[in-house]
Amino acid sequence: MEELVQLIEVLRKSETKDNIIKKARKDSKEYKLISLIYSGVPINDEWAAKQLYSASASDFRYKMLKHRVKTKLYDLLLLYEYEDNETNLVYIKEQQCQQILLKSNVLFRNHKFLLAAGLANKALTISDEYSFTNQKILAYEIILASLAFTGKQNTYETHLKSYNDLLLRKLAEREAQNIYQSVRVSIFKSVKKRKHIVASLNSKVEDVRQLWNRAGTYEAFNSFYKLSMLYYELVGDFDRTLQLTIDSEKLIEDGLVNQYRFDSLYNKFILVYAHLRLKKYNSGLEYAKDYIKLFDEKSINWFSFQENFFLLAVHSKNYDLAEVLLHQVFNNSFIEKISVSAKERWRIYKAYQVMLNHEVTTNSINPFLLSLPEYSKDKQGFNVAILILQFIYYLQKQDSEALLYRIESLKKYILTHLKDAFSLRSKIFLKLLILIVTEDYDVTACRRKGHKLYQKLLETPTPGDAFAEIEIVPYEHLWEHILSTLENKYQ
Known part of the structure; x- marks a missing residue:
């Protein structure tokens, strides 16, 4: 069943997707089985066999039905058409090139050598323009085989030289x-x-x-x-x-x-990301403002690019711009199309923005940050980010009981999860948070006793990407924000 589901998933993306249904008679079992899968409702073999034959999945009739449908779906792949847009241009040209070569080969097998060579030359032109090495080799092979029957030796020798050179380049x-x-x-x-x-x-x-x-x-x-x-x-x-x-x-x-x-868009995405990681915020923002126009707002790539854009704004303390970017993301109806983990990240970003604006009050609720998301088990980054956010949330609400409970959680988390060198910055910062409670929220004492830890934080670089902890807001900026909160609410 999974094979059929995957085939239909692919064919539904084709411009000729209606063929999936049209190829089967509406009163046939084939049509009914395809319709069941096409509906998108999760099904399995046992359920489908019962619906179609009132039998089990091992029933011979059901097995033969699946075989026929599978054969037809694979045949429909030959009619697959990519959506005609710039993103699919290369796929469309590659498919066009392969179809020309198929036709050219049929002509050659039927001894129509000049026609075959003519078509293969068209494939050669497309292959040159789009750098399709494999198709170019096949085109040359048909041309050479055809020329061998025409007596055009000079033309043959010219093409043979190009072909042999291409083979060497193909090996490399x-x-x-x-x-x-x-x-x-x-x-x-x-x-x-x-x-x-x-x-x-x-x-x-x-x-x-x-x-x-x-x-x-x-x-x-x-x-x-x-x-x-x-x-x-x-x-x-x-x-x-x-x-x-x-x-x-x-x-x-x-x-x-x-x-x-x-893939120029991917390259631009990485270029902006590299600026973020190198702390070249101003130039990164300039690139981001320029490149965001190239991304389709209905695409997942737009949301991914906006993450780096948002983080650049936050890290450069351009919180007004960060607010604008958040507004754009959450007002984009296609946010429902992105992954669960991506939505979770955006909710965390939004919560940090609220926190930075000192918008937490004693009546504020914390509906989605009380537990750690499953997706980040392999990286401490978002777990730490949420722990920090929870702490500052209760600090701004002046909930000392919750904060006392938090420091025990932080101590346990440090001992359990922050043992590696690449976790050092998070470890230092969580110790600064613990210091706030142990010093009874005295901003002067926190600033004095936390100075050595803060200096160590300044001297500790962020780790490489493979082990990166995600600092949504740089810890140095968060410490300034926390001291400001203590001055405003605890003095």
Whole structure:
């Protein structure tokens, strides 16, 4: 059943999606089974067999029905049409190229050599424009095979030279892809093995760079780009990440990398993210203000980009801009389309904005921050962010009983979860929170006794992305905010 569900999920995205239903008669079992799946209601084989045949899933009739439907759905993949927009342009051209090659091959098998070569040349033109190495090789092979029957030796020799050169470049391209893919699949191993892989990555990046120089193809560049991004992310080298994004944009401008194939929006997303991690807030905001116009507000990518935009605004203390960005996000009806974890993050961002504006009162309620979200079990970042927010929430409400309870939770959390070096900043800051309660909310004592911890916080850099704790508001800014709260509400 899962196979049928996945096939229909794919076919429903096609411009010819109506064919899924139209291909079956409305009074047929095939139509009924497809309609059940198409409805989106979760079903399984036992339930479907009972609905259709009043039998079990092992019934021969039901098994044969599934086989027929599956065959037809796979056949419909041949008629799949991508939505005609800029995002799908490369897929559309690749599909067009493959269809031309299929037709050309049929002509060749029927000894229509000039017609076959003519069509293959069209595929060659598209392959050149969009840097489709595989399709270009197939086009050359049909052209060469056709020319062999025409007596056009000079033309044949010219194409053969180009073909042989392309094969050498394809070998380099494939080797670059192999290196990237082998690294990509290996990072899912244990932390110990991952560290071993990271140690050898710098040389692998250089190897792939040289292979790209030899191949000169988009796929070879893409392997270099992705492997470099992966490496810089794992070691937290955002300077080189930023430089890679800038260099890549320059390569596109100079025509050295295929403009149609390169995911420029992703590159711009990473460029802004790198500015955030490098604390280059002003220039990052300038880029973000410029690039946000390129993202479709109905896309998940828009919401992802807005997260970095929002964090840049908060980290630069531009809270008015942060408020505007929050308003845009929560007034975008497509927020319901994003993942549960993404929605949770936006709720946390909003809560921090409320807290920074001193909008918490004794009558405020805390409806969604009393428990830690499941999705962040693998990273302490959001757990710590919520613990801090809970503490400041009760501090602004002057709820000393809740705060006394909180410090025990913070102590336990530090001992249990903040043992690694990359958690040091969070560990220091939680100790500052504990100090507030132990010093009975005396701002002078907190400032004096917390000075050494605060200096240590200033000297401790944020960790690399692979182990990053997410500071929605920099801890240094939060400490200033907390001292301000103590002065205003506890003196």
